[in-house]
Amino acid sequence: MSTTGRELMPGEAVPVGEIPVVSAAAFRNVVMDRIGRGDWLAALFGHPVNGSVRVTAILACPRFGELRAVAFDPGASYPALTPECLEAHWFERELHEQWGVTPVGHPWLKPVRFTTPGAIPGVTDYFAVAGEEVHEVAVGPVHAGIIEPGHFRFQCHGEDVLHLEISLGYQHRGVERALVGGPNARTIHYLETLSGDASAGHATAGAEVLESLAGVRPSDRSLALRAVGLELERMANHTGDLGALAGDVAFLPTASYCGRLRGEFLNMTAMICGSRLGRGLVRPGGVGFDVTAELVRDLLGRLDPAMREFTDSVRLLFESPSVVARFEHLGTLTRHEAVKMGLVGPAARASGVARDVRSDFPSGAYRWIPVLLALKESGDVMARARVRWQEVHQAASFVRQVLSRLPEGEPWRPVRGLQPGRLAVSLVEGWRGAICHVALTGDEGRIAAYKVVDPSFHNWFGLARAMRRQQISDFPVCNKSFNLSYCGHDL
Amino acid sequence: MIRTLITRWRQGHRTIRYPDALAVLPERFRGLPAIDSAQCPNGCRECVDACPTGAVSVEGGHVRVHLGRCLFCPECAQACPHGAIGFTTDHRLAVSDPRDLLTDGREYRLARQLDEASMRLFGRSLRLRQVSAGGCAGCEVETNVLGTVVFDLGRFGIQFVASPRHADGLLVTGPVTRNMAAALEKTYAAIPTPRIVIVVGACAISGGPYRGHPEALDGAASVGPAVLYVPGCPPHPLTILDGLLRLLGRIGS
Ligand code: SF4
Numbered sequence: 001m002s003t004t005g006r007e008l009m010p011g012e013a014v015p016v017g018e019i020p021v022v023s024a025a026a027f028r029n030v031v032m033d034r035i036g037r038g039d040w041l042a043a044l045f046g047h048p049v050n051g052s053v054r055v056t057a058i059l060a061c062p063r064f065g066e067l068r069a070v071a072f073d074p075g076a077s078y079p080a081l082t083p084e085c086l087e088a089h090w091f092e093r094e095l096h097e098q099w100g101v102t103p104v105g106h107p108w109l110k111p112v113r114f115t116t117p118g119a120i121p122g123v124t125d126y127f128a129v130a131g132e133e134v135h136e137v138a139v140g141p142v143h144a145g146i147i148e149p150g151h152f153r154f155q156c157h158g159e160d161v162l163h164l165e166i167s168l169g170y171q172h173r174g175v176e177r178a179l180v181g182g183p184n185a186r187t188i189h190y191l192e193t194l195s196g197d198a199s200a201g202h203a204t205a206g207a208e209v210l211e212s213l214a215g216v217r218p219s220d221r222s223l224a225l226r227a228v229g230l231e232l233e234r235m236a237n238h239t240g241d242l243g244a245l246a247g248d249v250a251f252l253p254t255a256s257y258c259g260r261l262r263g264e265f266l267n268m269t270a271m272i273c274g275s276r277l278g279r280g281l282v283r284p285g286g287v288g289f290d291v292t293a294e295l296v297r298d299l300l301g302r303l304d305p306a307m308r309e310f311t312d313s314v315r316l317l318f319e320s321p322s323v324v325a326r327f328e329h330l331g332t333l334t335r336h337e338a339v340k341m342g343l344v345g346p347a348a349r350a351s352g353v354a355r356d357v358r359s360d361f362p363s364g365a366y367r368w369i370p371v372l373l374a375l376k377e378s379g380d381v382m383a384r385a386r387v388r389w390q391e392v393h394q395a396a397s398f399v400r401q402v403l404s405r406l407p408e409g410e411p412w413r414p415v416r417g418l419q420p421g422r423l424a425v426s427l428v429e430g431w432r433g434a435i436c437h438v439a440l441t442g443d444e445g446r447i448a449a450y451k452v453v454d455p456s457f458h459n460w461f462g463l464a465r466a467m468r469r470q471q472i473s474d475f476p477v478c479n480k481s482f483n484l485s486y487c488g489h490d491l
Numbered sequence: 492m493i494r495t496l497i498t499r500w501r502q503g504h505r506t507i508r509y510p511d512a513l514a515v516l517p518e519r520f521r522g523l524p525a526i527d528s529a530q531c532p533n534g535c536r537e538c539v540d541a542c543p544t545g546a547v548s549v550e551g552g553h554v555r556v557h558l559g560r561c562l563f564c565p566e567c568a569q570a571c572p573h574g575a576i577g578f579t580t581d582h583r584l585a586v587s588d589p590r591d592l593l594t595d596g597r598e599y600r601l602a603r604q605l606d607e608a609s610m611r612l613f614g615r616s617l618r619l620r621q622v623s624a625g626g627c628a629g630c631e632v633e634t635n636v637l638g639t640v641v642f643d644l645g646r647f648g649i650q651f652v653a654s655p656r657h658a659d660g661l662l663v664t665g666p667v668t669r670n671m672a673a674a675l676e677k678t679y680a681a682i683p684t685p686r687i688v689i690v691v692g693a694c695a696i697s698g699g700p701y702r703g704h705p706e707a708l709d710g711a712a713s714v715g716p717a718v719l720y721v722p723g724c725p726p727h728p729l730t731i732l733d734g735l736l737r738l739l740g741r742i743g744s
Binding site for chain 2: 113114115120121141142144145146147148149169170171172173174175177178185186188189190193194195196197199253256257259260263267270271272273274275276277279280288289309312313315316319485486487490
């Protein structure tokens with residue numbers, strides 16, 4: 001059997017038997033070799049096979065728009081990848097927590113979700129700094145605003161943050177486990193609520209996996225409508241983030257205008273599917289709602305004024321010297337760091353990493369209407385804000401183009417049974433970055449294992465790293481510039 | 492500076508007039524269910540089978556929906572071959588008594604004003620501490636929106652505060668994951684008495700899509716009875732606002 005892994009495309013279902021199961025050393029070679037050539041680790045996860053655990057890696061090769069799957073059986077332990085491959089860091093911690101497999105030599109083998117019996121969330125050893133006037137600041141799980149729970153441990157010297165550690169898991173509600181045995185009536189709702197502000201993204205990723213396992217290709221029209229949902233989601237969230245960034249540096253005009261404008265985009269989604277968060281829009285086999293010519297006219301009629309107001313409002317932000325002074329050179333990640341950590345989405349692009357599923361692995365409407373990469377170099381809060389600004393504009397023009405020439409076709413095609421013994425992977429560029437879903441079916445065509453990798457899973461570590469040598473009072477704005485998902489991470 | 496002023500002028504006044512004027516929701520918005528059990532042939536259970544959370548039941552020829560479990564997804568309406576179940580665009584859904592969440596479509600008892608003693612305390616100024624206890628953050632984002640200029644919650648004397656010590660009550664979202672149970676309990680305990688509890692979203696009322704999961708507790712019942720239950724997955728911001736205003740006697744009394 002080949003030891004370079006099995007190539008596959010996103011949305012292709014391959015027989016599980018065709019994925020090479022190699023030795024730990026060969027597995028490591030494949031991973032290191034591919035990463036050395038510019039691939040990134042889309043997933044690295046354990047799943048049960050005949051009573052023991054198998055580890056499968058999904059490597060994403062942006063140059064050729066293809067994926068590669070390779071597996072090995074680790075037994076109780078194996079030599080950790082992390083010391084040589086930093087982007088495996090969080091994955092290997094997860095593997096250890098979920099399956100009790102020990103990656104030997106992992107430098108920081110701690111729980112990521114506190115799900116093992118007896119684990120108390122947040123109660124663990126933290127990296128500590130000692131010395132005169134060094135102190136520790138612990139924040140959360142309950143934060144000051146209406147935000148999801150997480151625990152942050154800062155090691156500070158005066159105002160300066162020497163190190164930040166982020167401890168999550170409070171939102172863990174057992175979704176991956178519950179997806180096993182499906183599909184059933186709850187499946188799509190699990191997918192839609194993996195991260196509630198990224199429903200279109202996760203539901204699309206989940207639907208693609210199910211469709212490929214069932215051998216169903218949705219109509220071009222439904223793919224176009226999903227892309228509209230995905231881009232409206234991006235516009236709403238990016239707009240909200242720009243407003244929140246403004247709020248965190250006390251620039252109130254943009255904060256309040258964007259707070260409202262975010263709602264304009266959410267309301268457009270609700271015009272299509274009845275829900276501001278896109279619930280009901282994506283269904284395996286297509287979309288739950290079609291649009292009429294009249295609705296398209298209404299949507300286009302709303303888009304232009306909303307975009308004019310958005311442009312006005314965010315321009316104020318970028319033109320204000322006091323804002324620029326706060327955003328620049330803050331929370332900087334170099335390109336090298338971002339690549340090493342395997343960051344995705346706007347956080348990666350702000351550091352000059354040309355990585356975007358929409359252009360690297362284009363599917364559906366992104367094949368007919370390409371999206372330009374929003375790339376910045378400086379890697380600071382300003383760059384992350386600028387990437388969002390650019391992406392809102394691009395998304396608006398994409399939505400305009402798709403809606404103006406919607407392909408004909410039925411909105412939905414039935415998805416019946418899944419083929420047994422297959423593995424399928426999907427990649428979707430959600431507003432936070434690459435969403436990866438992997439599903440394996442068992443002998444009866446039911447889901448035997450389901451892996452969700454939210455972009456936040458890659459990026460939380462990036463936020464922690466970006467806080468080094470910053471002032472603790474800059475944390476809120478730094479945090480907002482990433483705006484990561486807790487529930488998407490905790491699952 | 493001049494640009495700031497011009498932009499301010501162009502953005503205009505954007506606060507909605509609710510509750511003085513009715514809200515307009517998109518045609519496809521799914522609010523209060525419309526049920527017409529007379530259309531149902533004997534033994535039909537299409538809607539029951541389509542429901543992901545067991546919110547729909549058929550008993551004695553009557554279709555009932557438990558709005559505390561309902562995700563307001565289109566599944567039952569799309570499954571029904573007889574048009575007997577669907578959704579109206581009525582966003583008013585919050586109730587005071589959890590038993591009122593079960594509806595057969597004939598009547599639906601909306602939330603009532605707090606009792607007199609509580610009204611004296613909270614009627615003019617209500618400070619809430621929100622705790623997110625699991626879930627998908629959908630309820631949080633729709634609650635957060637109440638602070639924008641569109642809804643401007645502050646004009647009703649309602650405010651979300653950072654410290655539980657400054658709060659008059661707790662607003663809970665999420666199914667209460669095991670990993671958040673202790674933090675929720677501690678936050679509640681830190682709120683001075685007398686205090687109220689408000690439960691927002693299908694998760695916090697019944698576990699929502701995660702009902703029955705051992706990783707969560709099927710909702711916020713553990714913190715004690717609430718004065719307001721706001722259905723939805725997530726509820727529309729107007730649904731939450733409407734509930735809060737009914738609670739404070741600004742609507743319906
Ligand atoms: S009720 Fe629905 S929207 Fe609210 S947290 Fe639960 S899953 Fe998310």
